[in-house]
Amino acid sequence: MHTPLNIETSWPDAIYAHFRRLGVRQVGYVPDAGHSRLIALCRDDPDIADVVLTTEEEGIGLVAGAALGGQRAALLMQSSGVGNCVNMFSLLRNCGFACVVVVTMRGEFGEFNPWQVPMGAITEDVLRLSGFLTYRVDNADDVDPIVGAGCDMAFSGNLQVAILLSQRLIGPKQWTR
């Protein structure tokens, strides 16, 4: 198991609470260790359809389809997955679909694996160029207000919002074997 250092903290619960508050009914994800608790919370919730994706761009289609059917959806991915989505992001802009993406950052603070660095270094720029509002979170205490504000903006205005959870917040990936 690769378990991030701070995973016992409550910030994943704060994100989940906002999903509940706003009636998010579908959550698509490609797993990341930093999202493991949030994924487990969503999987255990009978009101949320959890959809494990083979690639993150599938999640953009999922969000669009959910919205057509009247449901709110959110996506969880790590920073490398943002790169997999770029062309599909145009679906969100062309049609004005609300989209919340919660991104766990790799390739920055304390990163062990240099192969994560090139994508991690451009993740926020790629999101902005693709039309997303981006909000970066470095401290655990900021997760609740920033995720709440970001989700509110996305769903009330049919905007595309990405929350970037920094590697310093999550803790560097621990290699235990």
Add this chain to the structure above:
Amino acid sequence: MLDRREFVKQLLIDRGDLLVVPGLGSATYDVAAAGDHPLNFYLWGAMGGAAMIGLGLALARPDRQVAVITGDGDMLMGVGSLATIGVKQPNNLAIVVLDNARYGETGMQPSATAQGIDLVAMALACRFRHARAVSRIDEAADVRALLHDGKGPILVNARIEAEDTPRVLPLRDGHAIKQRFIAALNAR
């Protein structure tokens, strides 16, 4: 081999409440040629995404049947979504692949299915409840019945002629296509 226009037209006869997601390119033109309808979510881009839009819609509206009608190029680009759909087992989702084994929009270059790559076998391997190939117009009524009454997930691979059909261009404004679809879905 099927005439794509005639086949799609027969699939959509008396379509009732069917929700239709046509993939970009010729599939969108075929669905438009069968008759414009507010419950068509025409795609003009997002290649590889049609099946996943269908999944999100099918999960959101389990009370309605969802038909994704797309080309082999779009389905191959999003082929991983067969696994994603197989995991969720939506019983109200069907995918019809209009397979001419070509990239028709770009000059009829051969696609992977031209070399025998088998989308029906892939769908079955991804735990689709029903998957079959069709190539005769007298099978269209059976496929239409599957779209309305079949238990999904379903994939039908329809072998169509590699012909260059006239373009029938529906709405292109994504916001308008979306809003019209949502309004029509909520009105019923």
